[in-house]
Amino acid sequence: MSPKTKQNILIPIVWFCWFFLLNIKSFADDKPIKLVLQWVPQAQFAGYYTARKLGIYEIYGIDVTIIPGGPNVSVIDCIKTGKADFGTFFLLNATKRVAQGIPLVNIAQVSRRSALMLVAKKSSSIFRPEDMNGKKIGIYKEDFSDIPLAFISNNRLDVTVVPIATGINIFLHGGTDLTNVMWYNEYHTILNCGYNADELTTFYMSDYGFNVPEDGIYCLRSTYDANPEACERFIEATMEGWLYAFQHPSEALDIIIEEMKAEHIPANLAHQQWMLARMRDIILPDGGYEFSTFLSEETYEMMGQILLKNASISTLPAYNQFYLPVGKYAEK
Amino acid sequence: MLKNRSLRFKLSAFILTGTILVAAVLFSYYYSVSRKLILESALTNARHLTMETVNSVENVFRSTAKIPENLVYVFETGVTDEKALYRFMETVVKNNTELFGSAIAFEPGAMVPGVERFAPYFYKNNGQIVYSNLSDPAYNYHLQDWYQIPKELNKPVWSEPYFDEGGGDIIMATYSVPFRWPNDGVNENKFRGIITIDISLVWLKQVFEELSIYETGYGFLLSQSGKFLVHPDPDNVMNASIFDIAELQQDEKLRELGRKMVRGQTGFMNIIEPVTGQEVYLCFAPFPSSGYSMGIVIPTAELFAGLTRLNRNVAIIAVLGLLALFGVISLISGRITEPIRRLSGATTLIGQGDFNAVLPKIDTNDEIGQLMRSFETMQIALAEYIENLKKTTADKEKIEGELRIAHDIQMSIIPRTFPPFPDRSDVDIYGILESAKAVGGDLYDFFLLDENRLGAAIGDVSGKGVPASLFMAVTRTLLRAKSMNMKNASPGKIVTSMDIDLCTENDASMFVTFFYFILNLKTGELEYCNAGHNPPFVLDEDGEITAIDTVHGFPLGVMEAEPYETGKIKIRPGTRIVLYTDGVTEAENEARELFKEKRLLETLKLMKDVQDPKEITLAVKKAVKEFTLEAEQSDDLTMLVINYLGGNYTSK
Numbered sequence: 001m002s003p004k005t006k007q008n009i010l011i012p013i014v015w016f017c018w019f020f021l022l023n024i025k026s027f028a029d030d031k032p033i034k035l036v037l038q039w040v041p042q043a044q045f046a047g048y049y050t051a052r053k054l055g056i057y058e059i060y061g062i063d064v065t066i067i068p069g070g071p072n073v074s075v076i077d078c079i080k081t082g083k084a085d086f087g088t089f090f091l092l093n094a095t096k097r098v099a100q101g102i103p104l105v106n107i108a109q110v111s112r113r114s115a116l117m118l119v120a121k122k123s124s125s126i127f128r129p130e131d132m133n134g135k136k137i138g139i140y141k142e143d144f145s146d147i148p149l150a151f152i153s154n155n156r157l158d159v160t161v162v163p164i165a166t167g168i169n170i171f172l173h174g175g176t177d178l179t180n181v182m183w184y185n186e187y188h189t190i191l192n193c194g195y196n197a198d199e200l201t202t203f204y205m206s207d208y209g210f211n212v213p214e215d216g217i218y219c220l221r222s223t224y225d226a227n228p229e230a231c232e233r234f235i236e237a238t239m240e241g242w243l244y245a246f247q248h249p250s251e252a253l254d255i256i257i258e259e260m261k262a263e264h265i266p267a268n269l270a271h272q273q274w275m276l277a278r279m280r281d282i283i284l285p286d287g288g289y290e291f292s293t294f295l296s297e298e299t300y301e302m303m304g305q306i307l308l309k310n311a312s313i314s315t316l317p318a319y320n321q322f323y324l325p326v327g328k329y330a331e332k
Numbered sequence: 333m334l335k336n337r338s339l340r341f342k343l344s345a346f347i348l349t350g351t352i353l354v355a356a357v358l359f360s361y362y363y364s365v366s367r368k369l370i371l372e373s374a375l376t377n378a379r380h381l382t383m384e385t386v387n388s389v390e391n392v393f394r395s396t397a398k399i400p401e402n403l404v405y406v407f408e409t410g411v412t413d414e415k416a417l418y419r420f421m422e423t424v425v426k427n428n429t430e431l432f433g434s435a436i437a438f439e440p441g442a443m444v445p446g447v448e449r450f451a452p453y454f455y456k457n458n459g460q461i462v463y464s465n466l467s468d469p470a471y472n473y474h475l476q477d478w479y480q481i482p483k484e485l486n487k488p489v490w491s492e493p494y495f496d497e498g499g500g501d502i503i504m505a506t507y508s509v510p511f512r513w514p515n516d517g518v519n520e521n522k523f524r525g526i527i528t529i530d531i532s533l534v535w536l537k538q539v540f541e542e543l544s545i546y547e548t549g550y551g552f553l554l555s556q557s558g559k560f561l562v563h564p565d566p567d568n569v570m571n572a573s574i575f576d577i578a579e580l581q582q583d584e585k586l587r588e589l590g591r592k593m594v595r596g597q598t599g600f601m602n603i604i605e606p607v608t609g610q611e612v613y614l615c616f617a618p619f620p621s622s623g624y625s626m627g628i629v630i631p632t633a634e635l636f637a638g639l640t641r642l643n644r645n646v647a648i649i650a651v652l653g654l655l656a657l658f659g660v661i662s663l664i665s666g667r668i669t670e671p672i673r674r675l676s677g678a679t680t681l682i683g684q685g686d687f688n689a690v691l692p693k694i695d696t697n698d699e700i701g702q703l704m705r706s707f708e709t710m711q712i713a714l715a716e717y718i719e720n721l722k723k724t725t726a727d728k729e730k731i732e733g734e735l736r737i738a739h740d741i742q743m744s745i746i747p748r749t750f751p752p753f754p755d756r757s758d759v760d761i762y763g764i765l766e767s768a769k770a771v772g773g774d775l776y777d778f779f780l781l782d783e784n785r786l787g788a789a790i791g792d793v794s795g796k797g798v799p800a801s802l803f804m805a806v807t808r809t810l811l812r813a814k815s816m817n818m819k820n821a822s823p824g825k826i827v828t829s830m831d832i833d834l835c836t837e838n839d840a841s842m843f844v845t846f847f848y849f850i851l852n853l854k855t856g857e858l859e860y861c862n863a864g865h866n867p868p869f870v871l872d873e874d875g876e877i878t879a880i881d882t883v884h885g886f887p888l889g890v891m892e893a894e895p896y897e898t899g900k901i902k903i904r905p906g907t908r909i910v911l912y913t914d915g916v917t918e919a920e921n922e923a924r925e926l927f928k929e930k931r932l933l934e935t936l937k938l939m940k941d942v943q944d945p946k947e948i949t950l951a952v953k954k955a956v957k958e959f960t961l962e963a964e965q966s967d968d969l970t971m972l973v974i975n976y977l978g979g980n981y982t983s984k
Contacts, residue, residue, distance in 0.1 A: 172556070192558065194557070
């Protein structure tokens, strides 16, 4: 037994004792919780997988099953049909669903800043937003497109939008001059296709008035109402998972790689390492370990205006209906 | 450091050091040149191997690419019937074994008006040709890379490799060629869709596995984006890119290599292999049609394994050779220096006085032989010289002995018993004669002519040594003889008589300064004759000092001349007469200054109240010695002091 695995076992034991001594509510009578993630296992979800692997959920008195996402998994369908109790969504997408009448509530805004960005090759002579005029810009369809489209419209750019299903190959081949990517994901793929950062111009949406955070935890209003206390424990345990993952990145990466292999997904350590590091920048943008799951009304309104302007929604759901501050990290 | 070492050691050290230096220079040169040659030849071989592989792979890609290109040609020139199209495609897939499948995907409405997606796809499945339409809206082929990229670029494109849809581990690649119609040159020539073929890339793995690159060298293949398509580590295949590895290893050089490769460059690089951590050489070249890039990894250690073995053997031979060389040098230098060492032993003996020590026999006529003969000559000469020296020394010792005897004889002919007349109270005498050499030419003498008359003389023979001493002896003998024969003769007469005798047959032309006086002890009358001698001093009873400075003629033996006259003075009791030779006044100190009469007078002045002739004599002698100090005595030092006490002669 390696020292590391020994530690893995010791930590839950310590937590278990702590909870037992504080005589916090017993978990025996709670029903198992099912969580569905937006995408296949990757470091974007390190907190959930770490919390489960280390038994942090159990210590918080909840039994969590994770349903990995993927191209063939619809998170909203899973929640609607009751296949899952909780799901992760980008804030924008969840808002659209709620606007369509699905009674989702945000119980934790985990991501704190936008990871969305536009990347151009400097060789295309793009250095400022106005340089994009007359260029081809690759934009992922639907869920990722709202903000880039708002950016184009805000900057009154005359660009040719090339809708993209997935990947960056068209950008790499020169089929597009710009492409929208996630900081923690495709941007690194571009770097590791041999482009140096200094050969690329980056436009972080957060720098252009579109700092709309992404990943959050959602459930049906009814799920929350049935057991708000379990929701609270689920959120807090998840954030414990993130804390551990950020404090022990190599251990967290091991857990992620293991999950990826189990799902038969190519497990690229360098890429996952980058992703975990960026998730930390996104979840803890101020550094340190002060977590927050609070969604401010201001941010919500700002995001709502983008959707309204793009006509992605016709009315913005009320903030109080959309977001419920749950657990100790939401106290802001 | 080497100073105290033997010749043999020095010789060995210098020759060996020189040899090692030469060998080291030679070796370094040979090593660097060999290394360069090996590297050049390895580079050439690797380049050949790479180009061979590139060519054979390119042949497959090119010939395969011809299929859709020809299809496009056929298609653009008129096949617009849907049924004919299906038949045609099925035949193509069937007849081309390397093909996995082929699709013709249309722009919306391009084939069937009003139909958004139309893409017949024929592919092989268990030996059967299967038809499917890729029109599923969820798949949305218009946004797939294989469709979108060639459309946007308006040129044929090989796709990034991917795993086949069946979820197996068959790596596939798709070649997509855009087509346009109508191609009649009249109407607008518009983009209408994409023709694709899918091929398996499994054979590529085999191509690379068959590459023989030293022991553990290997080939690898990168996709256009740097992803590994072929690599010995299956975890990397279709998963990691060369840039991912570079990032994990934090290896900037590897990243640079990746950049060169995905840019389609050709080259040769020296990097650290990420897995083994060993230094390797890497030859890389692109597949021009697909944009993939291959690399050949040659472990440096294996590349230079032959050279390393050769080096080891050379090193062993060098060490053995140097040892042998050391032995030979040692032997030769021992041979050369051995007679020198023996000679050294013999010369040590000679040095210690054994002139008969046997010198080693050398037959050679080289420097050592010459040295040995020189030593032999020297030994003989030395022996002779020492023999002569012994004889000479013996002779000298004999002469010295004789001279000592001569000295004793000389001393014995002058009165040396003081006081000379112990029974007389009217006179006291003290004299010294210290020769500068074994025998001297000074003399003094005194004797009683009768009961009341004292005769006394002092003289200084010209020259020194034996001749002077003989002449002195003759002078003294003449003085005694003349004085005894002519008892009542005046000093002048006696001196004149002596002069005549000394001049006779004086072949050596020697002469003697001479002062002779006769003192009447009763009356104090003093008759004297000075033949060229230093004027004596008279200290009277009151301490007055006067010189008896009348000189009556030349020194004796110079020439027979006028008879010497006699001077007369009268002295009173208490007068002291000081006779001396120029050994006193001309005594030299180290600064070559003379003692002079002045100093003698000063000394005598101090002695004016001293009656004892011995005390006066020794005081003068002391003054002279204090003056001359360490300087060598150059002349005989002779003094005679007579203290005339007067009064009646009484026998004590």
